[in-house]
Amino acid sequence: MPDLCELAEWDSHFFSIRIARATADRVVGDDMVRIMQWCSTNRIDCLYFLSTADDASTVRQLEDNHFRFVDVRLTFERTPLGLPSAEQEPFSGSVRQCVPGDIPYLKAIAKAAYRDTRFYFDPNFSLALCDALYETWIEKSCLGYADAVLVYETDEKRPAGYVTCHSLDSDHGQIGLVGVALEAQGRGVGRHLVSHAVRWFADQGIRRVSVVTQARNWRAQRLYQHCGFLTTSVKLWYHRWFMP
Ligand SMILES: CC(C)(COP(=O)(O)OP(=O)(O)OC[C@H]1O[C@@H](n2cnc3c(N)ncnc32)[C@H](O)[C@@H]1OP(=O)(O)O)[C@@H](O)C(=O)NCCC(=O)NCCS
The missing domain is CATH 3.40.630.30 (Gcn5-related N-acetyltransferase (GNAT))
Known part of the structure; x- marks a missing residue:
């Protein structure tokens, strides 16, 4: 099964902490458990998650797991x-x-x-x-x-x-x-x-x-x-x- 996160090497180097990004834009099944385990195993300090805006379950799971909202990203x-x-x-x-x-x-x-x-x-x-x-x-x-x-x-x-x-x-x-x-x-x-x-x-x-x-x-x-x-x-x- 592929990992749900990857190390953000440039950001980690720049901010001198371990930063990762989630590779999917929604949370399904046991994804949240796997994400948390991956971050723990890889000693991550900060995880970026770029979420779809139209899946209430994903947003709810992010909020329930102490993800902080920081931006609405618009593409034109x-x-x-x-x-x-x-x-x-x-x-x-x-x-x-x-x-x-x-x-x-x-x-x-x-x-x-x-x-x-x-x-x-x-x-x-x-x-x-x-x-x-x-x-x-x-x-x-x-x-x-x-x-x-x-x-x-x-x-x-x-x-x-x-x-x-x-x-x-x-x-x-x-x-x-x-x-x-x-x-x-x-x-x-x-x-x-x-x-x-x-x-x-x-x-x-x-x-x-x-x-x-x-x-x-x-x-x-x-x-x-x-x-x-x-x-x-x-x-x-x-x-x-x-x-x-
Ligand atoms: C967003 C940004 C690039 C806009 O640059 P800007 O040069 O001020 O933009 P413009 O002058 O072309 O347009 C701004 C306003 O001035 C108006 N304007 C344009 N020419 C004008 C003129 N000759 N006289 C008076 N007003 C004028 C425009 O109509 C526009 O007003 P409106 O949107 O209310 O219609 C600038 O505010 C900025 O650098 N912001 C910080 C960085 C940023 O946010 N970058 C974008 C994300 S990467």
């Missing part, structure tokens, strides 16, 4: 109905591919941008490590983890926003991180960045683009909705801690 997808038009709107600054000199600017944006995510919502993860997680993520993205990082540069040539693009396969791309510096928000930068990302994917022959965000991040949802994305999936994130 853009149907291939043509390219968004934001690029035609009046706009100061420009969007271009990232260069190594952008990294300190992008890290400074990322450090403050993701307070809506499950890591910040869970008080067992320290603020400093959560900040460092997103700084690391954007830096790695610029260094090749992402297939492209598009950067918004002000007229003064200062990087003030980014979007990361991942080609998952020949038909499907995913936007990873989007971030706009606080002082540049509300001026259409986000829309321009997402529009350029959709165009970047189209140039690679990829028309189906998805992006994930949190239900509590209504600004991001409006951004993706403005850019023609529709909701395709709703899931619930839980964390189960085993540390005292």
